[in-house]
Amino acid sequence: MFELCVITDRALSNGLSEAETAKLAYSGGADIVQLRMKGFGGKEITEQARLIKGISDEYGKFFIVNDRVDVALLSDADGVHLGQSDISVEDARALIGDDKLIGVTVHDAEEAMKAESDGADYVSIGSVFNTSTKQDAIQGLGLDAVFTVRQAVDIPVMAIGGINRGNIQDVIRAGADGVAVVSAVVSQKDIRSAAHELRDMILKVRPNI
Secondary structure (H helix, E strand, O other): OOOEEEEOOHHHOOOOOHHHHHHHHHHHOOOEEEEOOOOOOHHHHHHHHHHHHHHHHHHOOEEEEEOOHHHHHHHOOOEEEEOOOOOOHHHHHHHHOOOOEEEEEEOOHHHHHHHHHHOOOEEEEOOOOOOOOOOOOOOOOOHHHHHHHHHHOOOOEEEEOOOOOOOHHHHHHOOOOEEEEOHHHHOOOOHHHHHHHHHHHHHHHHHHO
C-alpha cells in the first residue's frame, strides 16, 4: 500500500505550515501525508486539508486526515485515520464511503483483528518505541508487538512511535509493511532529504525480509 507516512505537527515543523511540510515530504518520496492538527479549529484544519489535497494530487500520492471524518469529506481526502476513542469504523465508513481508506491505531493483536473485521483498510501499531510527539500514546510496545499484529491480520500494518533512521529497518524486519513518522521528518532542517532517506532505507531492507 505505502512505505512511508509523514504525520504533520506544526509545533515541530520549524514554523512551516502543514501544507508546506506536506509538499516537502511528498517531494522527498513520502507515499502518504496524514494531517494531524490537535487543538486547532475546524476552519483552519479544513483550509490546510484542502491545500494538502491539491498537493497530493499534484504528486499522485495519498492524503489522510487524522480523526476528523468531516474534514476528510470536505477536502476530498483519500481517507481518515481513527484512534480507539474516535468514532467506529462502521460509522466512519457510512459517512466516508467504500472508496475511501480507513486506518485504525491499535495496540495489540485483538484490537487489530477487530479493526480488520470492522472493515478497516489498514492498522497502525504503536507506539513501538517511546515518543514525545504524542504524549497520550501507549509507549514502548516494542518490535514483538509489530510481529504479533502482522501475524494476526491480513490487511497492511503500519508502525508508529519513536521510529527514526536508527531503528526503521528493524521495524520493517519485524513485519511492518510501512512506517509513520513525525519528528524524524518534520523536525529536520531538510524535510525532503529526511523523507527520501527513510523511504530509501525501507526499500533497501524490504527485499531481504
